[in-house]
Amino acid sequence: xxxxxANTGSYPRAGDSPxxxxxxxxxxxxxxGEMTSADLADAENEMTRRAIEEQARAGxxxxxxxxxxxHDPISHLAGKLAGVKIxxxxxxxxxxxxxxxxxxxxxxxxKGPLVVEEYxxxxxxxxxxxxxxxxxxxxxxxxxxxxxxxxxxxSLVEDPAMQPLEARAEAYAAALADEVKALGxxxxxxxxxxxxxxxxxxxxxGVFTQALEPLIRARDAVRKAGRKLQLALYAYxxxxxxxxxKLAQLPVDALGLDFTYDxxxxxxxxxxxxxxxxxxGLVDGRNTKLESPTEVARVVERLLPKIKGxxxxxxxxxxxxxxxxxxxxxxxxxxxxxxxxxxx
Amino acid sequence: MTMSREKLKKLGLELPxxxxxxxxxxxxxxxxxxxRADFNKGxxxxxxxxxxxxxxxxxxxxxxxxxxxDVLVDGEQYRGDxxxxxxxxxxxxxxxxxxxxxxxxxxxxxxITGAVSWPGPITVEWWKYAQGLTKxxxxxxxxxxxxxxxxSFxxxxxxxxxxxxxxxxxxxxxxxxxxAAGCKIIQIDEPALSVRxxxxxxxxxxxxxxxxxxxxxxxxxxxxxAFEHIYPGxxxxxxxxxDLEMSxxxxxxxxxxxxxxxxxxxSFGVVDxxxxxxxxxxxxxxxxxxxxxxLPKERIWVxxxxxxxxxxxxxxxAKLRACVEAARAFRN
Ligand SMILES: [Zn+2]
Numbered sequence: 115x116x117x118x119x120a121n122t123g124s125y126p127r128a129g130d131s132p133x134x135x136x137x138x139x140x141x142x143x144x145x146x147g148e149m150t151s152a153d154l155a156d157a158e159n160e161m162t163r164r165a166i167e168e169q170a171r172a173g174x175x176x177x178x179x180x181x182x183x184x185h186d187p188i189s190h191l192a193g194k195l196a197g198v199k200i201x202x203x204x205x206x207x208x209x210x211x212x213x214x215x216x217x218x219x220x221x222x223x224x225k226g227p228l229v230v231e232e233y234x235x236x237x238x239x240x241x242x243x244x245x246x247x248x249x250x251x252x253x254x255x256x257x258x259x260x261x262x263x264x265x266x267x268x269s270l271v272e273d274p275a276m277q278p279l280e281a282r283a284e285a286y287a288a289a290l291a292d293e294v295k296a297l298g299x300x301x302x303x304x305x306x307x308x309x310x311x312x313x314x315x316x317x318x319x320g321v322f323t324q325a326l327e328p329l330i331r332a333r334d335a336v337r338k339a340g341r342k343l344q345l346a347l348y349a350y351x352x353x354x355x356x357x358x359x360k361l362a363q364l365p366v367d368a369l370g371l372d373f374t375y376d377x378x379x380x381x382x383x384x385x386x387x388x389x390x391x392x393x394x395g396l397v398d399g400r401n402t403k404l405e406s407p408t409e410v411a412r413v414v415e416r417l418l419p420k421i422k423g424x425x426x427x428x429x430x431x432x433x434x435x436x437x438x439x440x441x442x443x444x445x446x447x448x449x450x451x452x453x454x455x456x457x458x
Numbered sequence: 459m460t461m462s463r464e465k466l467k468k469l470g471l472e473l474p475x476x477x478x479x480x481x482x483x484x485x486x487x488x489x490x491x492x493x494r495a496d497f498n499k500g501x502x503x504x505x506x507x508x509x510x511x512x513x514x515x516x517x518x519x520x521x522x523x524x525x526x527x528d529v530l531v532d533g534e535q536y537r538g539d540x541x542x543x544x545x546x547x548x549x550x551x552x553x554x555x556x557x558x559x560x561x562x563x564x565x566x567x568x569x570i571t572g573a574v575s576w577p578g579p580i581t582v583e584w585w586k587y588a589q590g591l592t593k594x595x596x597x598x599x600x601x602x603x604x605x606x607x608x609x610s611f612x613x614x615x616x617x618x619x620x621x622x623x624x625x626x627x628x629x630x631x632x633x634x635x636x637x638a639a640g641c642k643i644i645q646i647d648e649p650a651l652s653v654r655x656x657x658x659x660x661x662x663x664x665x666x667x668x669x670x671x672x673x674x675x676x677x678x679x680x681x682x683x684a685f686e687h688i689y690p691g692x693x694x695x696x697x698x699x700x701d702l703e704m705s706x707x708x709x710x711x712x713x714x715x716x717x718x719x720x721x722x723x724x725s726f727g728v729v730d731x732x733x734x735x736x737x738x739x740x741x742x743x744x745x746x747x748x749x750x751x752x753l754p755k756e757r758i759w760v761x762x763x764x765x766x767x768x769x770x771x772x773x774x775x776a777k778l779r780a781c782v783e784a785a786r787a788f789r790n
Binding site: 210211435437440 | 562653
């Protein structure tokens with residue numbers, strides 16, 4: 115059984131020190147008309163490189179680009195689709211952050227790649243980091259996508275044809291399936307689909323699973339062409355315990371769970387087991403308090419024997435951008451300590 | 459239906475129908491924005507900053523008077539973030555690092571690192587100063603225990619309920635101090651009220667600790683929420699008046715009120731604070747008319763959706779004027 119240290123998604127894009135304020139200051143300067151969009155791209159690139167470096171340094175083996183370029187998990191994807199207008203701010207789950215809400219003026223359609231360039235950039239940036247331990251540990255980039263159900267659920271609708279949730283979810287699913295394919299063809303080996311909304315609104319289960327299918331088919335097509343793409347589903351920001359058995363049946367390659375809402379989730383998972391690798395969100399990505407590595411290690415030891423598929427991913431419960439930068443770095447380092455405690 | 463009107467009367471407050479008010483914050487004039495930056499860089503001292511905060515507060519009281527607003531606020535010229543302001547004063551909190559709120563906006567999210575306690579009056583001097591400038595009632599403005607809990611990191615208390623209740627005990631003391639100073643209308647904002655519907659009982663229990671047995675008219679403001687998940691349960695929050703963002707949600711909440719009657723007074727948001735576009739009178743009047751289809755007129759207050767601090771001074775004044783004019787139109 116392999117326990118892989120994985121980041122779950124975002125990473126703080128600014129810190130308190132001046133050199134970590136580059137992106138923040140550049141955006142403000144662009145807004146004032148004092149800098150250009152090229153300056154903005156440079157700043158985003160620089161902060162993305164830093165996020166990747168910090169993750170690699172902390173020993174993360176499956177890392178992300180930190181989603182540094184994402185205004186928010188919804189509008190970054192929806193805003194690139196035809197037929198979508200971006201509207202005002204709405205609270206993003208219980209995070210005390212806000213997302214810009216998409217309005218469907220028509221059917222959302224993918225006219226070009228959404229994050230393929232971002233994925234390529236992250237791979238190049240990772241390739242340029244001297245790890246000093248080549249050959250011993252393999253570090254890879256995981257690409258994160260917000261899932262079709264969550265996008266559909268959080269969209270407003272102007273086009274009557276998009277009024278039914280099913281229609282919205284289906285349209286977003288078609289667009290994201292094309293993106294999964296394009297990412298796979300660009301060499302992506304691990305795509306994480308985030309569906310935080312489904313554990314809040316379990317009544318929509320049918321819509322949710324139907325919307326997932328095109329993404330699964332896209333993964334299968336990529337694999338058929340000889341590539342090794344894995345597709346994971348992550349659900350966080352709520353307690354997944356009541357739906358765990360249903361979640362566990364989804365035809366994905368890994369299932370990511372947020373263990374911070376309900377202490378009994380560990381019992382539920384330990385009792386039911388998992389037919390596939392799990393993402394163990396045991397470290398709270400939303401609170402600065404550092405967990406005890408030995409206590410978390412004990413939980414991991416309880417869960418590992420119940421997980422099929424020869425691997426599990428140890429990570430934060432959610433993206434880390436809800437923490438201050440130093441807090442996020444501390445959480446990543448904690449992951450390594452937990453694994454060391456498991457091995458020992 | 460008019461129970462809370464009687465409560466207001468008992469408190470010595472005679473308000474017209476459709477009392478106008480505002481949610482709390484007003485934009486800071488340019489000189490104050492600059493002074494706050496200068497203070498942070500150590501270029502001016504606390505007293506120099508306070509002087510300008512008082513000047514800006516006096517400006518907003520005067521403007522509200524001029525416009526004919528009925529229940530005034532001090533405009534929160536001396537506050538930054540609505541949670542951080544209290545966290546900087548209440549013992550038990552440490553200042554956290556920068557966290558993004560949205561877009562390119564960041565704030566220092568507070569961390570609870572020890573037991574919280576009431577340090578003595580926090581907002582009372584500002585309330586007294588503002589009330590001293592007008593004969594109209596000025597609201598006391600506090601942030602509710604559930605929201606302070608939810609918007610802070612917690613490294614000290616065992617769980618979210620314990621944290622909320624500890625904060626409630628602190629906020630209750632501030633309520634006592636405001637009442638002792640003569641404050642009769644106190645607004646305790648809970649914008650986080652709907653974020654975890656399953657925790658609504660915690661927010662209600664904490665608000666009981668704050669308001670039970672306290673002789674004042676209580677308002678709570680909530681916004682940006684998924685209220686469909688907490689309605690009608692939210693009516694159990696022990697306050698007299700819910701101040702709700704109605705316009706930004708295209709009045710969707712009225713449908714909820716049709717399914718289950720709304721049983722409190724309402725401060726009905728009739729202008730959207732997130733757009734610089736000023737609604738025309740007809741649009742604002744239509745919103746009041748919509749409110750009247752489901753709520754008796756004695757229960758309706760009129761105000762903007764949320765704090766106006768993100769608008770310019772001119773925009774804020776125009777939005778406030780629109781509220782006052784709509785209320786006047788319906789009184790006649
Ligand atoms: Zn508000």
